Amino acid sequence: xxxxxxxxxxxxxxxxxxxxxxxxxxxxxxxxxxxxxxxxxxxxxxxxxxxxxxxxxxxxxxxxxxxxxxxxxxxxxxxxxxxxxxxxxxxxxxxxxxxxxxxxxxxxxxxxxxxxxxxxxxxxxxxxxxxxxxxxxxxxxxxxxxxxxxxxxxxxxxxxxxxxxxxxxxxxxxxxxxxxxxxxxxxxxxxxxxxxxxxxxxxxxxxxxxxxxxxxxxxxxxxxxxxxxxxxxxxxxxxxxxxxxxxxxxxxxxxxxxxxxxxxxxxxxxxxxxxxxxxxxxxxxxxxxxxxxxxxxxxxxxxxxxxxxxxxxxxxxxxxxxxxxxxxxxxxx
Amino acid sequence: xxxxxxxxxxxxxxxxxxxxxxxxxxxxxxxxxxxxxxxxxxxxxxxxxxxxxxxxxxxxxxxxxxxxxxxxxxxxxxxxxxxxxxxxxxxxxxxxxxxxxxxxxxxxxxxxxxxxxxxxxxxxxxxxxxxxxxxxxxxxxxxxxxxxxxxxxxxxxxxxxxxxxxxxxxxxxxxxxxxxxxxxxxxxxxxxxxxxxxxxxxxxxxxxxxxxxxxxxxxxxxxxxxxxxxxxxxxxxxxxxxxxxxxxxxxxxxxxxxxxxxxxxxxxxxxxxxxxxxxxxxxxxxxxxxxxxxxxxxxxxxxxxxxxxxxxxxxxxxxxxxx
Numbered sequence: 001x002x003x004x005x006x007x008x009x010x011x012x013x014x015x016x017x018x019x020x021x022x023x024x025x026x027x028x029x030x031x032x033x034x035x036x037x038x039x040x041x042x043x044x045x046x047x048x049x050x051x052x053x054x055x056x057x058x059x060x061x062x063x064x065x066x067x068x069x070x071x072x073x074x075x076x077x078x079x080x081x082x083x084x085x086x087x088x089x090x091x092x093x094x095x096x097x098x099x100x101x102x103x104x105x106x107x108x109x110x111x112x113x114x115x116x117x118x119x120x121x122x123x124x125x126x127x128x129x130x131x132x133x134x135x136x137x138x139x140x141x142x143x144x145x146x147x148x149x150x151x152x153x154x155x156x157x158x159x160x161x162x163x164x165x166x167x168x169x170x171x172x173x174x175x176x177x178x179x180x181x182x183x184x185x186x187x188x189x190x191x192x193x194x195x196x197x198x199x200x201x202x203x204x205x206x207x208x209x210x211x212x213x214x215x216x217x218x219x220x221x222x223x224x225x226x227x228x229x230x231x232x233x234x235x236x237x238x239x240x241x242x243x244x245x246x247x248x249x250x251x252x253x254x255x256x257x258x259x260x261x262x263x264x265x266x267x268x269x270x271x272x273x274x275x276x277x278x279x280x281x282x283x284x285x286x287x288x289x290x291x292x293x294x295x296x297x298x299x300x301x302x303x304x305x306x307x308x309x310x311x312x313x314x315x316x317x318x319x320x321x322x323x324x325x326x327x328x329x330x331x332x333x
Numbered sequence: 334x335x336x337x338x339x340x341x342x343x344x345x346x347x348x349x350x351x352x353x354x355x356x357x358x359x360x361x362x363x364x365x366x367x368x369x370x371x372x373x374x375x376x377x378x379x380x381x382x383x384x385x386x387x388x389x390x391x392x393x394x395x396x397x398x399x400x401x402x403x404x405x406x407x408x409x410x411x412x413x414x415x416x417x418x419x420x421x422x423x424x425x426x427x428x429x430x431x432x433x434x435x436x437x438x439x440x441x442x443x444x445x446x447x448x449x450x451x452x453x454x455x456x457x458x459x460x461x462x463x464x465x466x467x468x469x470x471x472x473x474x475x476x477x478x479x480x481x482x483x484x485x486x487x488x489x490x491x492x493x494x495x496x497x498x499x500x501x502x503x504x505x506x507x508x509x510x511x512x513x514x515x516x517x518x519x520x521x522x523x524x525x526x527x528x529x530x531x532x533x534x535x536x537x538x539x540x541x542x543x544x545x546x547x548x549x550x551x552x553x554x555x556x557x558x559x560x561x562x563x564x565x566x567x568x569x570x571x572x573x574x575x576x577x578x579x580x581x582x583x584x585x586x587x588x589x590x591x592x593x594x595x596x597x598x599x600x601x602x603x604x605x606x607x608x609x610x611x612x613x614x615x616x617x618x619x620x621x622x623x624x625x626x627x628x629x630x631x632x633x634x635x636x637x638x639x640x641x642x643x644x645x646x647x648x649x650x651x652x653x654x655x656x
Contacts, residue, residue, distance in 0.1 A: 033568075038452025066442065156622055183610050184622045194572040195563045196355075197607075200348055204608045207344045219454065219567035226457070226564040245457050 027266050028061040028083035030074045032090040035064045040218075040240045041258060045089050045112065048262030056270065065093075072096040079104045085269035087262060088112070091159075097122065108274050110265040112258055113159075115278045123274065125261040128282030129159070130166030131315055132254040133214070134322045135283075135290045135308050136236050137170020139252050140212040141178055142304045143234055148179040150205035152198060152224045154217035155191040156184040158326050163216040163238070163254075165331035166322050173311065173320075181205045185220050195223030202227035202235070212236065212251060225250060234299070243295035251299050253291040260287055284316045340483065345604050347487045350496055351562060353600030355380065355554040357499040359578030360585070360592045361506045362550035366412075368510065368587055369543035370523040370649040374430035375415055376551060377575025378437035379408045383555015385441040388455040388566035389448065391462040397560050400462070405552030411437065412548030413541075420540045423653030434575075442568050453568040455559075464493040464561035495557040502550065507589040519543055523647035526654040536654045554578075584637065586644050598636070602629035 029049055036046040042064075049060050061083060063074040071093050078086050079100060088097040088111040101109040101119040108121055115126035140149045151167055153160040168180050183201040185191035198220035202213050206227070213228050214236040215221035221238060222245070228235035229246035237243060237253030244250075261281065268274045281287020290308065292300055314320040323332050359376045366373040383404040391400030411433055418429040442453035449455055469490035476482040510516040518539055522529045526536045558574075559566045577599055585592030606628040609620070 034452035035446055035450070037450040038454070040452070042452065066446075156626075183607065184626070187623055187626055190569065190572055193567050193569045195565075195567050195570055196352075196558060196574075197572070197603075199562060200352060200604065201607055203348065204344075204604075207341065208608075219570070222454070222457065222565065222567055223563055 024084075025058065025270050026061070026082050026084045027058065027087070027269060028063075028078040028081075028085070029087040029262070030071065030078065030089065030093065031062060031064045032071070032088075032092055033065055033067070035066075036062065040242075041256075042089055044240050044256070044258035045087070045262045048259030048264075049266065051259065052263050052266040056267075058266075058270065060266065068092075072099060075100040076103075079107060084108060085110065085265070085274065087265050088114075089258075108269055108276075110261075110269075112261050115280070119276075121276060123265065123276045124278045125258075125265075126278055126280045127256050127287050128280060128322075128324070129216075129254070129256065129288060130162050130169075130322045130324050131282045132256065132288030132290065133163045133166030133216075134170035134173070134315070134320075135312055136214055136252055136254045137167040137172075138174050138308050138311055139170075139290065139300070139304060140167070140214060140234070140236060141171040141174035142301075142307065143251055143299065144178070144210075144212050146209050146211045147175070147177075148181065148209040148211065150181040150202070150210035150213040151183070152201045152205070152213060152215045152217055152221070153182070153184045154186075154220050155189060156187050158329065160184070160216050161329075161331070162325040163214075165325040167214050168331060169322055170311075174307075179209075181208060181210050185217055192218035192220060194220045195226070198223030199227035203231070206231050206233055214238070214254070216254075237291070241291040241293065243291055243293055247295040248299070250296060252296055255289045255291050257281065257287050257289065260285075282315075283312055341608070343483060343487050345601070345608055348604035348607070349597060349600040350488070350492060351600075352603050353596045354496045354499045355557050355562070355574050356578045356581060356596040356599055357593060358495075358502065358550050358554035358557065359575055360581045360596050361499075361502050361589065362547040362554070363579055363582040364506060364510070364587060364589060364592060365519070365543045365550070366547040367582060367650060368523045368647055369519050369540045370526065370647055370652065370654070371415070371419055371540060371544060372426040372430065372651045373415065373544075373547060374427060374576070374579060375411065375433035375437075376547075376578055377571055377573065378430075378434035379411050379548060379551035380555050380558065380575045381434075381441055381569070381571040382411055382437040383408045383552040384559035384563075384570055385437075385445065385455075385555070385566045387552075387556035388458065388559035388563075389445070391458055391560050392449075392455050392565070395462055397462050397464055400560055401553065401556040404556040405549050408552035408555065409545055409548035412544040412551070416541050416544040419653065420537055420544070423655065426651055426653075438569065441566070445566065445568070453566075455566040458560060458564045462560065463564055464495055464557075466491045466493050467497075493557075493561045495553060495561045498553060499557070502553075503589050503593045510589065515542075520647075522654075523649055526649050530654070530656065540654075551575075580633070583644055583646070584633075587647060599629065599633070602632050 031042045034042045085108040091113045094114045097111050098117050101122045110123040112125045114124045151164050202224040212234040215224040216238045225235045229249035234251040239256045242253045386407040387400040387404035390403040391397050418424040419426045445453040475485050522539045581595035584595040606625045610625045
């Protein structure tokens with residue numbers, strides 16, 4: 001009798017520990033369109049995830065979305081498969097994660113490039129793109145010989161205006177009377193994937209005298225980089241390090257360290273330090289920056305480097321405040 | 334100041350040619366198909382597929398010409414699928430075209446991810462894997478001459494070969510349609526296929542030849558997008574150009590030369606709107622970006638409503654032929 005009781009008790013404990021085991025840390029990430037090897041945004045996230053996996057030995061479940069309708073399904077599926085923390089990539093997943101997070105209050109969620117949602121179990125990452133853009137704006141102004149530089153944006157949304165605004169402030173810091181030509185590719189999401197138009201916009205700016213062009217336009221930006229390279233002018237990459245796309249012509253890249261955000265999410269969730277709310281990553285948090293590698297080492301002189309690094313330190317120290325277009329929908333310059 | 338304005342205008346015309354080239358090739362493709370009585374809204378899908386295959390083959394083989402040939406082949410295959418559905422099986426031509434557009438949109442990205450693992454893009458193409466601008470003779474010699482020198486340098490010389498091919502294809506299309514027996518029959522089969530049939534000529538075979546020509550021209554347009562104007566494939570890079578070309582076909586009343594003018598007009602409006610963004614216009618000030626981006630479409634609507642007379646499509650268009 002006692003033995004049977006013992007077996008039952010052990011059995012109950014086994015079941016309890018079984019459920020406890022099921023609630024073990026199980027992270028998941030839903031990559032957006034482009035996939036985890038897109039040499040850009042998603043790959044940045046993947047690099048952060050890879051670092052986390054290598055350091056902790058924990059396997060992160062993932063899914064690569066290939067059309068709009070899959071975003072919510074993918075998150076639901078991850079939740080059903082027992083994921084305890086789910087990371088969404090990019091503002092396009094905002095609606096999906098908002099809905100799924102509300103349906104699963106017991107799970108943790110995080111999303112990159114979103115700051116406007118309100119869920120008690122959701123962490124949101126925003127980047128101070130204007131700060132990084134300020135630095136590449138300085139680089140552009142320092143490298144320009146014609147006194148004119150350009151900017152090509154993708155879809156005309158406040159985020160891209162913030163890139164442009166930070167860039168203009170950086171340019172004007174170096175030379176107050178410098179001209180900045182600005183173009184937006186379009187007003188629909190198709191504006192992210194139109195390299196032909198990107199090349200034409202860049203060419204039109206080159207025709208008007210610009211010799212450094214910064215692009216924040218996704219796939220459209222590939223056309224900008226190509227047109228600048230063909231014309232023997234400079235371009236500036238965005239999001240990930242794009243210096244390698246046209247070595248010698250890409251002056252530098254404005255880095256958005258989504259890998260930092262992805263790594264931090266997983267690490268915090270694992271160690272129980274996961275807090276929710278909006279996290280804003282700027283220069284001080286190493287969330288944005290500019291790229292210097294073997295492809296552009298010859299283009300960045302010591303003088304340029306010193307000036308940019310000084311400005312970067314000033315921004316971190318709070319001596320320079322870069323205006324964010326999104327705070328009041330206007331740009332001071 | 335005036336000469337600066339003139340020079341900018343010249344550069345805008347130069348951009349017009351570059352922007353209009355894929356439209357011209359696609360529109361000529363559309364003329365063949367539509368004149369034979371087959372509606373072709375799949376110009377867009379074929380353009381996208383051509384762009385993908387051209388960039389993929391050029392990237393893998395290193396040969397831009399092989400890329401262009403394979404692009405043509407892939408577009409001809411899509412055209413034959415369209416033909417098989419609409420000519421042989423007398424299916425709905427719009428539905429079949431839509432299916433091909435969806436097929437191209439999905440297939441290019443899926444195969445692209447499988448091959449290159451770069452989110453559906455191809456790797457950026459090097460200079461040997463692309464059609465590069467061709468510099469004509471005497472550019473430097475003529476440079477000293479005012480007006481003619483800059484026009485020759487900017488507008489006539491220094492385009493890639495596909496731009497010239499597109500321009501040559503317009504008279505070729507016109508000759509084929511109006512001066513050959515094949516062209517006469519092609520036009521007839523789009524108007525009264527019964528007459529062609531009773532003359533003992535196969536309606537099916539004629540229409541198949543028309544859609545094959547459509548595929549051929551679309552392949553060239555696709556190769557232009559990814560290996561001449563661009564340097565690699567990006568998902569959905571056709572960005573509606575196929576539809577604009579189709580609009581140009583209707584706008585130009587299914588005749589090669591007016592269609593060419595329509596394509597150049599669309600190209601010019603796009604090039605001009607690009608250059609007018611963010612510029613202070615006298616009296617108005619800086620126009621909003623959205624207005625400038627909408628300008629080509631607004632102008633198109635105005636021109637269509639105001640200047641183009643009644644459009645007369647081929648009589649038998651959209652109707653499968655049944656004996």
